[in-house]
Amino acid sequence: MSSHEIIIGLAGVLFTAAPIVFATIGETFTERAGVINLSVNGTILLSAMSSFAVAVSTHSIFWGFVAGIVVGMGVALTVAFSSIALKQSQVAVGFVLTLMTRDLAYFLGNPYMGLQGPRVHNWPIPVLSKIPVLGTLLFNFDPLTYFSFILIIAAWWWIFHTRPGLILRAIGERPAAAYVRGAPVNKLRYLYTALGGALVGLAGPTYSLSVKAGWKGTISGLDGIGWIALALTIFGGWDPVRGAFGAYLFALLQWLGLVLQPYMPNIPSQVLQVAPFPLMILTLLFVNIGNTEWVKRTLAGLPPDARRWATRILRWMQVVPPSALGTTFEEE
Amino acid sequence: MKIELRNIHKFFGPVHANNNITLSIPSGSIQGLLGENGAGKSTLMKILSGYLRPDRGEILLDGKPLVLNSPADAIRAGIGMLHQDPLDFPPMKVLDNFMMGYPRGLGLPKREAREALLSLAEQFGFSLDPDAYVDTLTIGERQQLEILRLLWLGAKILIFDEPTTGISAQQKEKLFAALRRLASEGKTIIFVTHKLEEVEVLCDRVAVLRAGKLVGEAYPPYNLDDLVRMMFGKVISKGKRIEIPLGKPVLQVKDLAVEDYRLRIEGVNLEVREGEVIGLAGMEGSGQRHLLRACAGLIRPVGGEIWVDGENMTGKTYHSFLRKGVAYLPADRMKEGLVPGLTLSEHFALAQEQTGFVIDRAAVLKRTEEHIKRFNIRGRPDSTVESLSGGNQQRALLALLRPNLRLILMEHPTRGLDMESAIWVWNTLKERCRQRTAIFFMSSDLEEILHYSDRILVFFGGRVSEPLDARTTTVEQLGQLIGGRGFESQPEAAREVAK
Numbered sequence: 041m042s043s044h045e046i047i048i049g050l051a052g053v054l055f056t057a058a059p060i061v062f063a064t065i066g067e068t069f070t071e072r073a074g075v076i077n078l079s080v081n082g083t084i085l086l087s088a089m090s091s092f093a094v095a096v097s098t099h100s101i102f103w104g105f106v107a108g109i110v111v112g113m114g115v116a117l118t119v120a121f122s123s124i125a126l127k128q129s130q131v132a133v134g135f136v137l138t139l140m141t142r143d144l145a146y147f148l149g150n151p152y153m154g155l156q157g158p159r160v161h162n163w164p165i166p167v168l169s170k171i172p173v174l175g176t177l178l179f180n181f182d183p184l185t186y187f188s189f190i191l192i193i194a195a196w197w198w199i200f201h202t203r204p205g206l207i208l209r210a211i212g213e214r215p216a217a218a219y220v221r222g223a224p225v226n227k228l229r230y231l232y233t234a235l236g237g238a239l240v241g242l243a244g245p246t247y248s249l250s251v252k253a254g255w256k257g258t259i260s261g262l263d264g265i266g267w268i269a270l271a272l273t274i275f276g277g278w279d280p281v282r283g284a285f286g287a288y289l290f291a292l293l294q295w296l297g298l299v300l301q302p303y304m305p306n307i308p309s310q311v312l313q314v315a316p317f318p319l320m321i322l323t324l325l326f327v328n329i330g331n332t333e334w335v336k337r338t339l340a341g342l343p344p345d346a347r348r349w350a351t352r353i354l355r356w357m358q359v360v361p362p363s364a365l366g367t368t369f370e371e372e
Numbered sequence: 373m374k375i376e377l378r379n380i381h382k383f384f385g386p387v388h389a390n391n392n393i394t395l396s397i398p399s400g401s402i403q404g405l406l407g408e409n410g411a412g413k414s415t416l417m418k419i420l421s422g423y424l425r426p427d428r429g430e431i432l433l434d435g436k437p438l439v440l441n442s443p444a445d446a447i448r449a450g451i452g453m454l455h456q457d458p459l460d461f462p463p464m465k466v467l468d469n470f471m472m473g474y475p476r477g478l479g480l481p482k483r484e485a486r487e488a489l490l491s492l493a494e495q496f497g498f499s500l501d502p503d504a505y506v507d508t509l510t511i512g513e514r515q516q517l518e519i520l521r522l523l524w525l526g527a528k529i530l531i532f533d534e535p536t537t538g539i540s541a542q543q544k545e546k547l548f549a550a551l552r553r554l555a556s557e558g559k560t561i562i563f564v565t566h567k568l569e570e571v572e573v574l575c576d577r578v579a580v581l582r583a584g585k586l587v588g589e590a591y592p593p594y595n596l597d598d599l600v601r602m603m604f605g606k607v608i609s610k611g612k613r614i615e616i617p618l619g620k621p622v623l624q625v626k627d628l629a630v631e632d633y634r635l636r637i638e639g640v641n642l643e644v645r646e647g648e649v650i651g652l653a654g655m656e657g658s659g660q661r662h663l664l665r666a667c668a669g670l671i672r673p674v675g676g677e678i679w680v681d682g683e684n685m686t687g688k689t690y691h692s693f694l695r696k697g698v699a700y701l702p703a704d705r706m707k708e709g710l711v712p713g714l715t716l717s718e719h720f721a722l723a724q725e726q727t728g729f730v731i732d733r734a735a736v737l738k739r740t741e742e743h744i745k746r747f748n749i750r751g752r753p754d755s756t757v758e759s760l761s762g763g764n765q766q767r768a769l770l771a772l773l774r775p776n777l778r779l780i781l782m783e784h785p786t787r788g789l790d791m792e793s794a795i796w797v798w799n800t801l802k803e804r805c806r807q808r809t810a811i812f813f814m815s816s817d818l819e820e821i822l823h824y825s826d827r828i829l830v831f832f833g834g835r836v837s838e839p840l841d842a843r844t845t846t847v848e849q850l851g852q853l854i855g856g857r858g859f860e861s862q863p864e865a866a867r868e869v870a871k
């Protein structure tokens with residue numbers, strides 16, 4: 041493989057990871073607020089299908105995207121409403137919704153199977169895209185990919201460097217304490233669930249109008265992506281930058297599966313396709329190693345300086361879920 | 373600011389937690405609020421801080437009616453509250469906690485906040501590291517952080533709900549000095565407690581609640597007997613030391629060493645006999661807990677031996693200790709002792725020896741009702757444990773203990789309990805001692821340790837004193853030992869490792 045092919049391939053990784061980044065960051069916002077939206081997988085399918093259908097019918101990419109976002113928000117608000125107002129289990133509702141939206145996508149999408157539809161065009165950035173190597177790697181995408189880059193930074197900045205972001209972390213951590221500090225906990229939970237849902241919804245049209253343009257029903261290859269996004273949210277420790285890093289790792293593994301296949305004829309292609317999934321699980325295990333008893337014991341034996349560093353690194357690696365994740369909070 | 377509460381009522385289902393309470397508090401004073409467990413103190417304060425809404429009644433601030441729909445309204449009106457259990461964010465940093473709730477702007481005012489935190493801390497003689505994580509702080513420090521935060525937000529009325537529970541003697545002194553100072557600056561302080569000594573040294577006036585009603589007010593010099601009568605409707609007292617003849621040895625600890633990554637205790641030698649009570653004194657985190665947990669089989673000792681009833685139990689599991697009749701009651705009742713969400717009768721069903729597969733509802737209910745009566749628990753068999761007041765949770769825990777135990781290990785057996793409940797708890801425990809159970813407990817209440825123990829071990833930074841005879845030790849001696857006097861030097865070493 042030539043170096044040019046590798047650069048194109050890596051740019052492809054950034055491009056195909058964009059929808060996963062959207063879904064992961066969306067779910068990160070939602071879970072930071074203390075709500076688990078388990079419907080991500082089905083939502084992506086339904087929003088991919090509906091935005092394709094709308095774009096085909098209206099000949100407008102714009103309305104296609106609107107449709108995808110609305111679907112995502114709608115499903116997310118259903119989770120929020122049944123949890124906050126009806127006090128139902130978020131996990132149960134989300135799980136039912138993920139199955140329902142998936143079937144709905146396949147069923148309602150039938151008439152649009154295999155149709156030709158519009159797709160988003162590339163917008164090479166003037167001047168910058170002409171830089172050798174870097175231009176191809178970073179500045180020759182469609183707007184969605186650029187948006188995914190901006191979103192990572194913006195979400196990270198919002199969550200960790202703004203006042204509303206601090207409150208967001210607070211309501212997922214200890215809603216009662218956030219409430220006594222004046223935060224309208226449940227209102228914010230609706231808001232962030234809707235925002236998160238909108239981003240998950242955006243992943244749909246990013247597939248059906250760009251990354252994997254079109255709608256091919258069950259062979260669209262989108263099934264499972266939502267579960268990966270949910271895992272990445274955890275792997276990323278509810279941090280957009282780390283979550284996005286995971287998304288790129290996953291896209292990279294998928295790409296490697298494709299390019300390495302010809303070199304490894306003995307390994308069935310399915311193995312390489314499935315490999316990214318167990319690899320993600322291994323990473324999850326590794327991330328949480330600092331919690332285990334034997335690691336703590338080993339640490340205790342180190343000299344003080346080394347121990348302090350090791351503890352710091354482990355503390356950084358370790359992911360701690362928002363304590364109030366999945367619980368409801370009743371304002372009097 | 374002057375506060376007036378008028379005819380406040382609050383119901384929780386059938387419980388009338390606040391019954392027609394009318395109280396006015398002038399500005400610049402420290403108002404005490406006394407009452408037994410479950411009297412309705414926290415409820416009233418939560419109403420004043422906007423956390424709960426009264427079912428009837430009104431609040432006036434400087435004569436103007438004030439409607440509080442949420443804590444946000446109260447903060448805007450200048451009312452801040454420190455809740456009974458610190459409502460903060462342990463996994464976050466001190467500075468983040470400090471800024472949390474700052475009402476304006478998109479960016480985080482990090483530099484401003486850091487400066488404000490440090491300068492306020494200096495004014496009050498607190499030392500807080502803005503970059504430390506809150507879960508590494510003591511309860512007292514978390515409280516100091518909350519006080520500074522509220523002051524930064526401009527609170528003019530500060531409510532403290534039982535702030536002295538779980539803090540050290542020095543922290544208490546600092547807290548009281550801060551409160552006096554705030555009052556002298558014209559702020560209104562409300563101080564909730566059930567300890568008479570604290571009212572006596574601190575409060576300019578006191579109101580007493582009993583069973584949801586305001587039963588009276590008093591001014592200094594206080595007549596403590598009157599206050600007790602108002603609180604409980606009768607006179608109660610601790611009574612004399614109970615002496616119980618000791619039997620044969622139950623627990624033998626030989627040259628024990630226990631450690632975790634913060635602290636190491638070693639060279640503990642002790643023999644505890646039937647009917648004996650051993651008190652463990654020392655500042656929080658000096659190693660008392662390690663010893664208790666080792667004796668319960670929860671942590672494996674790194675050296676030495678533990679014998680129970682003549683059997684070497686070193687390194688055995690919690691369950692084998694349990695089978696030998698060793699019970700352990702942790703400090704955090706809701707986290708480790710009881711199961712939130714389960715009812716009292718479900719707890720009794722769990723605690724019972726498992727015989728069948730299906731729960732015999734009728735039998736469990738009967739047992740639960742018996743225990744509720746015998747242990748005087750204010751609650752019903754179908755009350756969930758978290759709806760019980762602190763005192764009643766502790767009673768429930770004691771009721772759940774199996775009969776014929778050999779050794780009971782307890783952390784803070786009466787923390788948060790009013791005088792009557794505390795006396796009741798100890799009467800129950802001494803009753804157990806008469807039936808030849810030994811008790812091993814830690815407490816930060818020196819009076820409690822001196823009054824109820826036979827012998828005392830003092831912990832300081834992981835080092836353990838020789839057993840002291842409780843009859844001949846004074847509070848002063850004990851206080852000095854806890855502060856590290858009498859132990860050989862190098863007191864800093866332990867703290868250094870803890871960082």
Ligand SMILES: Nc1ncnc2c1ncn2[C@@H]1O[C@H](COP(=O)(O)OP(=O)(O)OP(=O)(O)O)[C@@H](O)[C@H]1O
Binds near residue numbers: 456566759
């Ligand atoms: N959220 C709630 N749901 C049901 N009952 C409650 C609730 N909060 C308080 N209660 C009940 O209201 C009564 C008053 O409780 P409150 O917490 O005000 O007492 P307190 O005076 O603060 O007691 P303590 O000294 O134990 O803190 C108690 O009987 C308690 O069981």
Ligand SMILES: [Mg+2]
Binds near residue numbers: 413414456
């Ligand atoms: Mg209370």
